[in-house]
Amino acid sequence: MPPVSGEAAQRRGMLLALASACAFGTNIVSAQIAGQAGLSGPVLVFYRVLIMLALIGLAAAALRASLAVSRAERPAVLVFGVATALVGVxxxxxxxFVPVSVAAVIFYTFPVVIVVAEPLLTPAPFRADRLAVAVIAFLGIALVVGPDWRGLDPRGLALAALASVSAAVQFFAAAGCARVATVSKLFWSHVVILPVTVAILLLVGGFLPVTAFALAPIAVAVTFGGYLIGFVLQILALARVAPGPAGLAFCAEPVCAVLIAAVVLGERLGPLQYAGCALVVAALVVNVTLEHIRRTPAPTRRRA
Known part of the structure; x- marks a missing residue:
C-alpha cells in the first residue's frame, strides 16, 4: 500500500472515506433491527469476523498474496485489531441500553478527539480551523439524531464512550500501519479481533448458533454487508489520508444512517434534522476545501 502522499492519493482517500462512512451508515440501523430480534452486538461482530477471515483467506489464495507483516509494524496492526474489535462490540x-440517537451522538465525538490528539501523537500541527470544522460537524450530528437524554442506562453511555475512544485509537493505529499490504492488514487485524470478541461473548454469555440469524435474516445480511464493504474501504482510505481529515469524513455516517432509517423504517425527519444534515455536509465540504488549500501553495511557491 503506498504511503499517504500526493494530491491524487489524498483525493482518492477522502472519496474512499466518504464511501466507507455511507457503508457503515447501514450498520447501526440494521443492528438495531437485529438487536430487537434478539441478536446482540457481540454475536454480530463474532460472525462477521469469521466471514471476513474466510473471504480474506480465499482472496489471499486466489491472488497468491503474502500475509507477512514486518516485526516493526506488528504492534500497530495489533492495536488496530483490538481497537476495531472494541468499536464494533x-x-x-x-x-x-440507550436509543440509537444517543449512542450516535456520544460515538461521533471521536472526530473531535482525533483532531485534538493528532498534534500530540503525530507530527501534524494543531489546526484551529480543523477543530472548528469538527465541532460544527458534531453539532450537525447532534441535530440530525436529536437525542433524548431522559432516563438513560449508564451501561449504554459507557459503551458508546468506549466505542468513541476506540475509534480514535483505530484511526491512529491504521495510520501507523499504512504501509502494510491491504490483504495482510485485513487478515491479521481480524485474527486479533476474533479472540477479543470470543472473550467478550464468554463474559456476557451471549453466544448464539448460526440458525439464530433466521430471526432477522435481512437485517443480519445488511449488517454484515455494510461492515465488509465499509471496513475494506476504510482500510484503503486510512492508507492515503491522515487521521484528522479522515475522521471528519466519517461524520457523514450518522447522516447516512438517519436517511436510511427514514427510507427503510419510515422515520420522519423534522426541520432540525434537515438543518443538521446540511450542517454536516457543509462541514465536510469545508474540510475537503481546507485540505486542498493546504496542499496547493507549496508547489506554487516552488514555481515562483
Missing part, C-alpha cells in the same frame, strides 16, 4: 451493544 461497544457501539453495536450500546443500542441495547
Amino acid at each position: 461497544a457501539y453495536l451493544s450500546s443500542v441495547s
